[in-house]
Amino acid sequence: MLKKVGVVVLSAGFLFTIAWLPGWVGSGQPSEPGNDNENQKVKxxxxxxxxxxxxxxxxxxxxxxxxxxxxxxxxxxxxxxxxxxxxxxxxxxxxxxxxxxxxxxxxxxxxxxxxxxxxxxxxxxxxxxxxxxxxxxxxxxxxxxxxxxxxxxxxxxxxxxxxxxxxxxxxxxxxxxxxxxxxxxxxxxxxxxxxxxxxxxxxxxxxxxxxxxxxxxxxxxxxxxxxxxxxxxxxxxxxxxxxxxxxxxxxxxxxxxxxxxxxxxxxxxxxxxxxxxxxxxxxxxxxxxxxxxxxxxxxxxxxxxxxxxxxxxxxxxxxxxxxxMTVGMGENPEMNVDPSVLKNVTATGDHMASALNSDRSNINEVIGTYTDFELSESEIQTIRNADDAASAFNQVISDRASIGWTSxxxxxxxxxxxxxxxxxxxxxxxxxxxxxxxxxxxxxxxxxxx
Structure with a gap:
């Protein structure tokens, strides 16, 4: 098996010294017992x-x-x-x-x-x-x-x-x-x-x-x-x-x-x-x-x-x-991503879609039940007009976190x-x-x- 050694090149003499220090392994970090120890048995x-x-x-x-x-x-x-x-x-x-x-x-x-x-x-x-x-x-x-x-x-x-x-x-x-x-x-x-x-x-x-x-x-x-x-x-x-x-x-x-x-x-x-x-x-x-x-x-x-x-x-x-999945989406002029806003989402998009009534007039009620978001009128229209309501909920929520998707x-x-x-x-x-x-x-x- 090929062992790969990752180190930062500072000088040949320094690297030679590092390579032979006891307790050091290929990651360039000191190993603790049971972690990265090349001589330890795996049971x-x-x-x-x-x-x-x-x-x-x-x-x-x-x-x-x-x-x-x-x-x-x-x-x-x-x-x-x-x-x-x-x-x-x-x-x-x-x-x-x-x-x-x-x-x-x-x-x-x-x-x-x-x-x-x-x-x-x-x-x-x-x-x-x-x-x-x-x-x-x-x-x-x-x-x-x-x-x-x-x-x-x-x-x-x-x-x-x-x-x-x-x-x-x-x-x-x-x-x-x-x-x-x-x-x-x-x-x-x-x-x-x-x-x-x-x-x-x-x-x-x-x-x-x-x-x-x-x-x-x-x-x-x-x-x-x-x-x-x-x-x-x-x-x-x-x-x-x-x-x-x-x-x-x-x-x-x-x-x-x-x-x-x-x-x-x-x-x-x-x-x-x-x-x-x-x-x-x-x-x-x-x-x-x-x-x-x-x-x-x-x-x-x-x-x-x-x-x-x-x-x-x-x-x-x-x-x-x-x-x-991407970290950031669209033009994102503020260059910011905040997935922490997802912590108060308590249902999947599929579950939220299943809670909609036939004319989707209760979108705000559903969002209020399962998130702490207040939707804009354009977000409400996105969900109301979507062929797939679950995907629309997910799109709106991902947008709030600036999480993008390509597939x-x-x-x-x-x-x-x-x-x-x-x-x-x-x-x-x-x-x-x-x-x-x-x-x-x-x-x-x-x-x-x-």
Whole structure:
């Protein structure tokens, strides 16, 4: 593996001295025990994927939060994301690349372009005796989590993905998508068997609420597993989660770590903040910021564990960017951006649109209920005359924060990677998304096959 060293060139003699000072690593910063230590063993990996997130999201979120973000000091490099058949990837091809180290075509999960099965970093970890877990705020059968433990030609075939997650005996599965585990007679998909019963036969404890998750205790060494399906479809956006009995992403991350850490041979855990991407598709800036906040809380759980454990590597990186989010928009003569105005937005654009009456005469009432804005007459007319009221709400709210958008789909820009823990410096420099699982396999000492 190529090690990249980033330093500021002052003088040859100074650099020579720096290079040989004990405790210094390729980032040019003194390492703390368990952070960037090239000689430290990696026992566990927590792979955290903020779907749709890139540097512009990171910048707007920092301005939204009005203080530093947990991953800021752990920035290591950037990576490219193209798929095998397109310069702009979808989540299936990106997830496959990030799980297997191989490119594939958009829409394909766990298979190469010739439909040959690819081994994932989760599967390779399991083969070495490690425990494994998947956590997501989407359905647990959605493209990104599916890419780590299933192999299908079509990402939309979630009822074919669900049994594979159980067949691969992933120890902890937490997210939405209960309908994909139920037969059609019980509200699920007609193609699905009663996989929850099957999971019970495989020694999975099954939970459906935040409280049940908090009370769940499993013994990994005794072969016990945990299946948490907290919604029929995807979980609620973070800003609507309190209206449900669903756990937060941080709750699920904490529970997953607590269960998996009991394994004697270490664990591999993938955690996805799924709905940052969905907010990007909708150009919904408030939804994006609040789901990033939920994702940051989950990263804080992971890093807190890694700080104490000192054998855990935490890697954070999105699968692609969504929406072409920009920091600033239009002419912006004041040269100012203020995402903090989004803190008092309490509903998605879709939710606000659903609250409109038939003639849209209650726009001010809806805005007053879910924001602290007072709309101008031109803003009211924008929403009243729009073909898509949800998009119009999102446009007006993004304009207030000076957050711009160039697309309602994915873009092909590079993505930042952050890493904390032993061997974190291995992620330094300009990479491709296929490099991430290869580095993980190397630091774990496992073989990642094709």
């Amino acid at each position: 566990n990996i927590i792979y955290m994927i903020p779907d749709g997130f890139n540097a512009d999201y990171a910048t707007n979120y920092r301005l939204y939060k009005e203080e530093d973000v947990v991953w800021d000091e752990h920035m290591k490099g950037m990576y490219t994301t193209h798929s095998a058949d397109s310069s702009i990837t979808d989540s299936a091809a990106a997830g496959t690349a990030m799980a297997t180290g191989y490119k594939t075509n958009n829409g394909v999960i766990g298979l190469d372009p010739e439909e040959r099965e690819l081994e994932t970093i989760l599967e390779a970890s399991q083969e070495s005796g490690m425990a494994a877990g998947l956590v997501a705020t989407s359905t647990i059968t959605h493209a990104t989590p599916a890419s780590f433990a299933s192999h299908v030609k079509d990402r939309n075939n979630e009822t074919a993905i669900a049994p594979q997650l159980l067949e691969n005996e992933v120890d902890v599965l937490l997210g939405g998508g209960k309908n994909n585990f139920l037969p059609g007679s019980e509200g699920g998909n007609q193609e699905s068997n009663h996989l929850i019963d099957q999971a019970s036969d495989q020694n999975y404890a099954f939970v459906e609420t935040r409280d049940a998750l908090q009370d769940a205790e499993i013994d990994i060494e005794a072969g016990e597993k945990l299946l948490g399906l907290f919604a029929d479809d995807a979980l609620a956006p973070e800003m609507h989660r309190d209206e449900t009995k669903e756990p937060s992403l941080a709750d699920m991350t904490e529970s997953a770590i607590g269960s998996l850490e009991e394994g004697e041979d270490g664990f591999f855990l993938m955690v996805e903040g799924s709905q940052i991407d969905w907010a990007g598709h909708a150009n919904d800036a408030a939804w994006a910021m609040q789901d990033i906040a939920a994702f940051e809380a989950a990263v804080e759980e992971a890093i807190a564990f890694a700080e104490e454990d000192r054998e855990t590597l935490v890697v954070v990186g999105g699968d692609h960017e969504t929406g072409g 309602t789909n994915h873009t092909g820009v590079n993505i930042p990677v952050y890493a904390y823990g032993p061997q974190a410096a291995d992620f330094t420099g300009h990479l491709d998304n296929t490099d991430l699982p290869k580095i993980m396999a190397e630091v774990l000492g496992v073989e990642l096959g094709g």
